[in-house]
Amino acid sequence: xxxxxxxxxxxxYATAWVLQLRGFRRGREPGISGVTVAGAGLAVHAxxxxxxxxxxxxxxxxxxxxxxxxxxxxxxxFALAASVRTDLRAAGLFLLPLVLLLLGxxxxxxxxxxxxQIAFRGPWFVLHVSAIFxxxxxxxxxxxxxxxxxxxFRALKRKEFGSVFGFFPAxxxxxxxxxxxxxxxxxxxxxxxxxxxxxxxTFGRGLALDKPGTILGIVTWGAYLVAITARSRPGPRxxxxxxxxxxxxxxxxxxxxxxxxxxxxxxxxx
Amino acid sequence: MDAATIALVGLSHHTASIELRERVYVDSASLRDTVxxxxxxxxxxxxxxxxxxxxxxxxxxxxxxxxxxxxxxxxVAARAGMSPAEVETCLYHRHGHEGVxxxxxxxxxxxSLVVGEAEILxxxxxxxxxxxxxxxxxxxVLHRLFQSAQAVGGAVxxxxxxxxxxxxxxxxxxxxxxxxxxxxxxxxxxxxxAGEMGITTLxxxxxxxxxxxxxxxxxxxxxxxxxxQIGGRAISLEDVWEEISDxxxxxTSTSAxxxxxxxxxxxxxxxxxGSPLVVLDIALPRDVEPGVGGLPxxxxxxxxxxxxxxxxxxxxxxxxxxxxxxLVADHATRFWRWYRSREVGPLIKGLRAHGEAVRLAExxxxxxxxxxxxxxxxxxxxxxxxxxxxxLLHPSTVALRQAAADPNAINFLDRLREExxxxxxxxxxxxxxxxxxxxxxxxxxxxxxxxxEANETRS
Numbered sequence: 153x154x155x156x157x158x159x160x161x162x163x164x165y166a167t168a169w170v171l172q173l174r175g176f177r178r179g180r181e182p183g184i185s186g187v188t189v190a191g192a193g194l195a196v197h198a199x200x201x202x203x204x205x206x207x208x209x210x211x212x213x214x215x216x217x218x219x220x221x222x223x224x225x226x227x228x229x230f231a232l233a234a235s236v237r238t239d240l241r242a243a244g245l246f247l248l249p250l251v252l253l254l255l256g257x258x259x260x261x262x263x264x265x266x267x268x269q270i271a272f273r274g275p276w277f278v279l280h281v282s283a284i285f286x287x288x289x290x291x292x293x294x295x296x297x298x299x300x301x302x303x304x305f306r307a308l309k310r311k312e313f314g315s316v317f318g319f320f321p322a323x324x325x326x327x328x329x330x331x332x333x334x335x336x337x338x339x340x341x342x343x344x345x346x347x348x349x350x351x352x353x354t355f356g357r358g359l360a361l362d363k364p365g366t367i368l369g370i371v372t373w374g375a376y377l378v379a380i381t382a383r384s385r386p387g388p389r390x391x392x393x394x395x396x397x398x399x400x401x402x403x404x405x406x407x408x409x410x411x412x413x414x415x416x417x418x419x420x421x422x
Numbered sequence: 423m424d425a426a427t428i429a430l431v432g433l434s435h436h437t438a439s440i441e442l443r444e445r446v447y448v449d450s451a452s453l454r455d456t457v458x459x460x461x462x463x464x465x466x467x468x469x470x471x472x473x474x475x476x477x478x479x480x481x482x483x484x485x486x487x488x489x490x491x492x493x494x495x496x497x498v499a500a501r502a503g504m505s506p507a508e509v510e511t512c513l514y515h516r517h518g519h520e521g522v523x524x525x526x527x528x529x530x531x532x533x534s535l536v537v538g539e540a541e542i543l544x545x546x547x548x549x550x551x552x553x554x555x556x557x558x559x560x561x562x563v564l565h566r567l568f569q570s571a572q573a574v575g576g577a578v579x580x581x582x583x584x585x586x587x588x589x590x591x592x593x594x595x596x597x598x599x600x601x602x603x604x605x606x607x608x609x610x611x612x613x614x615x616a617g618e619m620g621i622t623t624l625x626x627x628x629x630x631x632x633x634x635x636x637x638x639x640x641x642x643x644x645x646x647x648x649x650x651q652i653g654g655r656a657i658s659l660e661d662v663w664e665e666i667s668d669x670x671x672x673x674t675s676t677s678a679x680x681x682x683x684x685x686x687x688x689x690x691x692x693x694x695x696g697s698p699l700v701v702l703d704i705a706l707p708r709d710v711e712p713g714v715g716g717l718p719x720x721x722x723x724x725x726x727x728x729x730x731x732x733x734x735x736x737x738x739x740x741x742x743x744x745x746x747x748x749l750v751a752d753h754a755t756r757f758w759r760w761y762r763s764r765e766v767g768p769l770i771k772g773l774r775a776h777g778e779a780v781r782l783a784e785x786x787x788x789x790x791x792x793x794x795x796x797x798x799x800x801x802x803x804x805x806x807x808x809x810x811x812x813x814l815l816h817p818s819t820v821a822l823r824q825a826a827a828d829p830n831a832i833n834f835l836d837r838l839r840e841e842x843x844x845x846x847x848x849x850x851x852x853x854x855x856x857x858x859x860x861x862x863x864x865x866x867x868x869x870x871x872x873x874x875e876a877n878e879t880r881s
Contacts, residue, residue, distance in 0.1 A: 239604060308601060309715070311727050322604035323698070390698065390719070 154207065154263050157200030158221065162255050164193030165228070169248040179318030182241035187232070190244055194228045197255070200263075201225060208265050213281040215266035217258040222281075224254035226289035230333070234293060239321045240329055246296035276351035283344030284369060290337020291376055295401030297329035298379075301394035327390055330397055331383070338376050345369050364411040371407040375400035426467065428563065428761070429487040430521040431494035431513055432479030435535050438512040440726050444707045446501045448473040449677060453552055457559050460497060465489035468564040470553040472528070474545045475706035475725050476535060481525060483563040487517060522761070523754040525567065529575035530750050531584065532743055535729035536591065538584040541619070543575035562764075567757065574753045584746045591619065592626035594728040595702045599627065599671050602700050602721055610634035611671040614662060614682060616648040619704050620675025625652060627671060636669065638662050640676070663691045672701045674709035685713040688720070695719065704728065762826035769835060770819050772842035781811045 168190035175182045201221060204212045212218030231247035234240040300320045307316040308323070320326070348369070382396040433446060448456050448471055460469045460480070468483035478498070484490030495513065499506040516524045524533070529546045531538045550568035553560040578584055596606070603609055611632045613620045616639040624635065635654025638661065639645035645656035657665060659682070666672070666688065676682055683701070692699065701722045703710040708724055715722030785807050789800060825831035
């Protein structure tokens, strides 16, 4: 049933993305249909995770499958929250593939407890993982906005009034989404890292710098610190901030993939 | 048949780059001289020049169209700084009915980059008005042609949906600004040049929530007049550089021959301003140096860019343009019938004169052989021959009027002209001729007017 709900959510998200792609191809501003379908996907997805929590009496935060699904839910929430503003519906074009990737991974590896649930519990752990996920989701939204900003900026500068011009939001709206994403994501990531550190202290251990999850968190935190700093410099900041935000996302993605490949516990470090 | 016809030589956004259009553009100051020089040619009977940012067209009524067109090509070449052969590649030519149809399509907005735009109708009217103010520039043919064009433009806008929600340069300007700023609520705008297009654009921006407006003009009084109508603050051109750092949208619409916004000056005035500046240069020649677009945080768009923005919308409108095209074609056919019928008028008159001469000669012969007829009998015979002649000529007159609009009937009409010994029509005496035509015909002698033609077409 849990897998079934996840599969249904996957199909709905995929449909929403296809609708977004169609709108993009036509160069028209996104309609309500894509948002509605994505919203239905979010509801089904949330139901699947709720069923997990009820079935296993544990939050879906531990293990690659449940953790990926939870992170996908947070990103989907951000996409839908952005879509409340009509001009930001297009954010789904970049956020939904991330959701699909994470949800697909969860379905493939299985959405089941790993047997380590006893070790990974308690308020510090829940705060740590939840905050990290909110941080990643916020930063994903900021990055999606940044990437769209770069494309829209270039379309406007080069006077290319095609799909990007028609479908992507206004530069100012994208800049605001980037700002909100950073404003929510960066503190949440910081809190998550601090909570994780505090949590390891309860075991009498320091900051686990040898753990892939810790490395990823610190790399991401550093990359986004640079992105926030770029926003505060004087002069026309829009494109510069967007490019740095997009690069920060790229750095995070590369770090994630490198750690997945090199770390022995790759399937677990999330 | 007379060789005089309506001829058109022109270039537009379809055939020429913005740079060439800028060079060929005839501003209102030099328009009079241009028309006057063209009218010096004996080949040209009438001339109206329509020059806008998108097109420069010479509408001619000429006895010798080839020579008249050569004069127009020479004028365009001189303005473009090119040889006539070089400029010819960017020109189009229309003759007769095709020329009429072209002007009607232009007036209806069907030939505009932004299909259905309303500005062109006013510009057609302005070109005609200017022609009227010049001696002998507008005669009976172009007078009727341009009046009909304005009527067609109005009819298309009132009778079809082409004009409804039509994209325009100002609305394209708003869309571009909105793609940078999102909502325009609370943004500031400056207009340099209080011309019609600039103010129309400003009105569009105001309707989107622009709150702070500055109007700069060469003459401060004109700027003050404008702000009195639409609000905002009037400033002189010298104050532009002090105020520009607080502006989000800059609209330039002057008639200056040289750019009024230089890259270096704008760069130093904006300094390290963090927010972007959208520069909408809707003037021709351009008011803003092209290099301004390369400055960080500045988005520069000229008139061609604005046209591109609404390109997609235009495609959709093209699909809706079919009823307008039908209406325009109908009016062009009606006009062409009138044009040809004014040429066939002398033929009808000649035919009637010939018939009358034959009638009188035959009547005289008849009466000579009939002695002893009373005066009343003679009158009755005279009236009977007159009625007979009218009844015989009526179908011929109708057929001639119809033949006037038929290109295949030219040889027939020429032959008839020869048979009747009639001379070619003098275009400069058409006003008199029209009155004469009105007085001839089968019963009351009138040749179909445009309204009658319309009734015929409808029936």
